[in-house]
Amino acid sequence: MSALLILGGFLLIVLGLLWLLVLAFQTSLLWGVGSLLPPIMLLFILRCWKVARKAVVFIALGFIPLIVGITQLASVDSNRVEALLNLSWLQGVEEVQTKVDINLSGELSGQPFKPHYGELIDGVLVLREGNDFFAQRELRIALPASMVAAELQALRLDVLPQDVGSLPDIEIMWMLPKQGLPEARRIGRGYTLHLDLQRQPPNLLVGDFHLVLPPHFKTSMSGEVQLLTDRLHYIAGEVDRNHDAVSTLEYVLEDYLQRRFATPTVLLEPFETPMQFTAPLDITVTAHILGQQRSLPVRLLKNAQKGWYVEGDQYPEYVAQAAEVTGAAEEPLDAQKTPRPLDRRTRFSLQRLLVNPAQYENLQVHVQTTRGNQVTGRFVGLDTEGALVIHRQIKAPGTVSFSLLPSEISDINLLEP
Template sequence: MDALLILGGLLLILAGLVWLVMRAFSTSLLWGWGSLIPPITLIYVLRHWRTARKAVGLVALGVIPLVVGMVLMASQDAARLEAILSLRWLKEQPKAPAELAIRLHGELDGQPFNPQYAELIDGVLSLREGEDFFARREVTIRLPQAQKAPIKLDVLPEDVGQLPEVEISWLLPEQDLPEARRLSKGYTLHLDLQALPPNKLQGDFHLVLPPAFKTSLSGSLELFSDRLRYKDGRLDAQFDSRETLAKVIDDYLQRRFATRLVQLADLPEVTFPATHLPLAVQARVNGEAQSLELVLEKGARGWQVQGDHYPALAEPRVAEPAKPAPEAEPAVAQNSRPALDRRQRFSLPRLQRNPEQYRSLSMRVSKVAGGTVEGRFVGVDGDGSIRLSQQLGGGGGQASFSFKPDEIGKIELLEP
């Protein structure tokens, strides 16, 4: 309401000033040109009050809603009024410093490629240009297996065997889905990445595809190794991701049960952006299964559990016994891996019959009408539609897709 009053008052004042200039021109050409200069305008009003009084009255009428609107805005949001009056909105806003130091030079499909976001998570390296849901241009490299830093990899065009799969995609203005091209051999790739704490990789990157793809990139870059963000070495709880929620919940459970022996199960799928998320959480605390209904809220300090009033845990003692657990963990993790590669027998009917077996795994859907979409499998709707979720680049949150069976030309499982 306050903004409308201010805008209406300004329009009335502007109309009154235009009317006053028109009156001055009707008096004489000299007075008309002179009225465009504020001091002479005032002289004209005093000398020709009978002619100018109606236009001045319209200006005065516009001052009333302008003043009322400014008073209302000052009482409700003084900082906003100060920003308007100081004309800060006319100045160009300073750009925030880039999260990643990406210095790559080259092209993708014959067009300049300047990625702003890069990550290497679960063996998938992604370089994205553009902050929309679909990247304007993107390079995706799927490594044969996930690797830990340091990562060194060299591929030549004549190499054969189990090589990384390279995919390039670009979105044209007239298209709804991006175009994509994939190849598994015949290219040149050089990776030399070192760990950059707390959760980044940095190093050299070089990629040259066959001439038909018109794609080559070379330079140095930084990549995120997970979907967490840090500020001054501490977790940034403002960032929207399931990993951030998991860290917040894990810290909450440790303080609530006064123990560091907390193993949190995978969280259910969530949709960002959001400020209020009820979650059903499964965890093992001191070896006992716990099922909790938690509500997470996002405030000024970022994500936190509603009703969290538990104090911080005391630092563990140096000479604390019972440390054989790290030796047992690899055995448990090794036994929990599936013996068979589920990609070999994967199909759409099998996915619809047993969706729980593939939940949260990465998949690629190629539509009959053209275009491909990648994401993590969420579930099957009542009508048989396949739902995928996709993490947006740059911290943009998550988005969800739904594909009817007759729309799917091909569906691929990308993880074993």
């Protein structure tokens, strides 16, 4: 409602100014041309008040809904009012890409590769060049779950061409002229990879990166990278709860559940993304807490001081119990060194699968189509048209293959970790 009032008031003011300009031209050509400049227009109003007063009254009427709308918006979200008044919305949306500094030299598929964005989230390292949905050039390295801990402090990895076993899966993608979908190649072995990354608070991994693929891929790069470990916004090292993004809401909800149930073992499932980040937001949260699935409705509110928060949240900060600390200290050395495998069912969605299909290959999925049909089988990848290819084992020797376009899928669930 506040947006409609602001827009309506702004339109009335603009129409009033146009009407005032027409009246100036009707008075004389000199007044009309001069009124294109604000000081001359003000002089025209003072000198020719009887002619200009109708348009001035019309402009004044436009300020009424404009002020009411801004007042209503300020009571809900003062940050948006500040952005509206300082015209920061004209500068575009702040890109997360500006937060990382990547100094790589090399090529990808024979083309110079200058990535401006990097991340290592959910076990997938991404280096990306280009701001479109499909990057101009992109490198993805899906690390085995055994190599990535939930709270990664450092990562050192060396792979040689003769190595075998559980190795990172590498995928390179690049756009060709007049082509809607990118070209892609996947490499499972036969490459050289060196990673030496250290944690840099609050959410960066920084260090050396070196990659050489087999010669026919024409891909090699070496240098220093900075990789984001999450997509949150930070101010002075603290999470910015005022930032309107799904990642912010996920952080707020996870923190709330950890304090409410006094446990750090909270795995939040994907929830419906709000169309607009306008408080209040009513969301039904589903999460795995201490191994049990729980669903509970929550209402998210927002103010300038606290940012986004859960209504009725009065739970204290979670502090690990002494027994938990002692138990962790008594764990065998091998257990401490072995990172906990990531559960890929956490925050799984169709969009995540489309962005990084390699991470979910050969896993069981359950799909429900818009026509009401259901398919359960192993996801084996995307075809050339971007459709999901699912293989289902049948009683007789062999498999049945299903190809489903993303637009045909109403719901998809991952059945394996």
